[in-house]
Amino acid sequence: MKHSRNIISKNSTMVLLIAILYISGTLILSGCTHRSSADTGNKKSISVKDALGHPIELDKPVERIVCLYEPALDALYMLKAEAKIVGIFNSIYTSDELYPYYAKLDDRIQQKQLAVPGNNGDGNIESIMMLNPDIVILQAAQEELAAALRSVGVKVYTANVEKYNEVFQTMRDLAVLTGTSERAHDLIxxxxxxxxxxxxxxxxxxxxxxxxxxxxxxxxxxxxxxxxxxxxxxxxxxxxxxxxxxxxxxxxxxxxxxxxxxxxxxxxxxxxxxxxxxxxxxxxxxxxxxxxxxxxxxxxxxxxxxxxxxxxxxxxxxxxxxxxxxxxxxxxxxxxxxxxxxxxxx
Incomplete structure (x- = not known):
């Protein structure tokens, strides 16, 4: 149930190039909703801190989620926020312990239609960015991947659920991010x-x-x-x-x-x-x-x-x-x- 520390295997030169392009303002992603650094001074209506203490501030609930951490993915289905999920990790499709159950919760998983830009422990930065996520959800141990994604302007929420209070806090945070706080309150x-x-x-x-x-x-x-x-x-x-x-x-x-x-x-x-x-x-x-x-x-x-x-x-x-x-x-x-x-x- 523990996941190993994540290793980013993609070519670092390509990642650096993407970061430079983004920072210079020339990276254009169709339908991209990420804010530039000039906007971060404005007060946002949604604000949470992830397990590593990084603030996430948004004007409105997220609509496009890439989730590469199974307990957080499970929480999104409990919150009935699954329609917002646009990317998951590959082992959802390959694991006999996960696929039969998630397939019953989501027809897209049953038909293997959701994109898989990574696994439950690593991720492909370019593939993640192609999905235009409003936020990417990772395990707290995935610090390197989280930092790399933040460097190209992608919002990241890291979760840690080793203690029961962390399980509840993750549920509350994801509810705030997805606009499902009432549902989270009832479940907790x-x-x-x-x-x-x-x-x-x-x-x-x-x-x-x-x-x-x-x-x-x-x-x-x-x-x-x-x-x-x-x-x-x-x-x-x-x-x-x-x-x-x-x-x-x-x-x-x-x-x-x-x-x-x-x-x-x-x-x-x-x-x-x-x-x-x-x-x-x-x-x-x-x-x-x-x-x-x-x-x-x-x-x-x-x-x-x-x-x-x-x-x-x-x-x-x-x-x-x-x-x-x-x-x-x-x-x-x-x-x-x-x-x-x-x-x-x-």
């Missing part, structure tokens, strides 16, 4: 209300269970530390994170997991057999009692979005089962609330 109020309800239920527990989380693709000894969004989900769910380390994604060994002896194990898109086949883990309570659960499909449980709610709700009900609660139905209701009518297709 809903999620925060559900968080409080979960906390209230968890506060009545006489003893909390201990949970271990493992990442996908066979990385069963790569977990989530206390300084992570997944730890937030575990806390909201009313369970204790078995991992005491502050690191975001620490790696451990089998002996450490045996020592932690969690009551349940939460997996990210992997088979429980990854644990059951390891003889040295046979005495771990979660393994011995077959208390291993899977956050699948991953699209429903991305903890770096408002879907952290479906993650927390599921973990709570797995840890403290109630025969009157249908976990699958609860997740379906959350999807319907977050995506509106289009959520039914998911």
């Amino acid at each position: 109020a809903y999620v925060e209300g559900e968080y409080e309800a979960l906390k209230a239920r968890s506060s009545t527990l006489q003893a909390k269970k201990k949970a271990y989380f493992s990442w996908a693709y066979g990385r069963i000894f790569s977990t989530a530390g206390r300084n992570s969004m997944m730890n937030f989900c575990l806390e909201i769910a009313g369970v204790e994170n078995a991992c005491p380390f502050e690191l975001d994604q620490p790696n451990i060994n089998p002996e450490t997991l045996v020592g932690w002896n969690p009551d349940l194990i939460i997996m990210w898109n992997d088979s429980p057999d990854e644990f059951y086949k390891r003889k040295e883990l046979g005495e771990v309570s979660a393994v011995k009692n077959k208390q291993i659960y899977n956050l699948l499909p991953m699209f429903f449980y991305n903890p770096h979005t408002l879907k952290s709610l479906s993650t927390a709700v599921s973990i709570h009900n797995w840890a403290y089962p109630n025969p009157d609660v249908d976990v699958k139905h609860q997740v379906e209701l959350i999807m319907l609330k977050l995506y509106g009518e289009k959520g039914k297709a998911l």
Whole structure:
């Protein structure tokens, strides 16, 4: 779920030439809406700061968005601002974990009609500029690409969603930029209300269970530390994170997991057999009692979005089962609330 630092691979001479042309006022892009530096002194009606502290000021909500960061793209669909999207990243079309779901939310994705000027971690500057975006949305780690785009006059919003308050702030900022603040207010109020309800239920527990989380693709000894969004989900769910380390994604060994002896194990898109086949883990309570659960499909449980709610709700009900609660139905209701009518297709 972490993305590597981005590398701009296009010819630097071409980028420099474009920058010089733009700054000199000779770059002409059909339908381009970017303001020159002479206009920046005027007070704008829309103003936000991105995750890196860069101000974005606009006269009106954006109409053309290139989004190269998946949690932000997800937020745009929750805000019902998808009509403004003109460019996405290539793995939306190639990922079995993303394409089937975004295709149900957007016919343009289903038909692979939206332009792909980059991937979820890099971008082609010339291809981005050809789309005449009012704004480009990137992950905060994409500093080099963001700086290069700003140097040729493109507005850039960088997002960081490693903590729950950052998830909410990103949603608020994107709502301001797209003119959908009322929708964002409703969604955030809903999620925060559900968080409080979960906390209230968890506060009545006489003893909390201990949970271990493992990442996908066979990385069963790569977990989530206390300084992570997944730890937030575990806390909201009313369970204790078995991992005491502050690191975001620490790696451990089998002996450490045996020592932690969690009551349940939460997996990210992997088979429980990854644990059951390891003889040295046979005495771990979660393994011995077959208390291993899977956050699948991953699209429903991305903890770096408002879907952290479906993650927390599921973990709570797995840890403290109630025969009157249908976990699958609860997740379906959350999807319907977050995506509106289009959520039914998911």
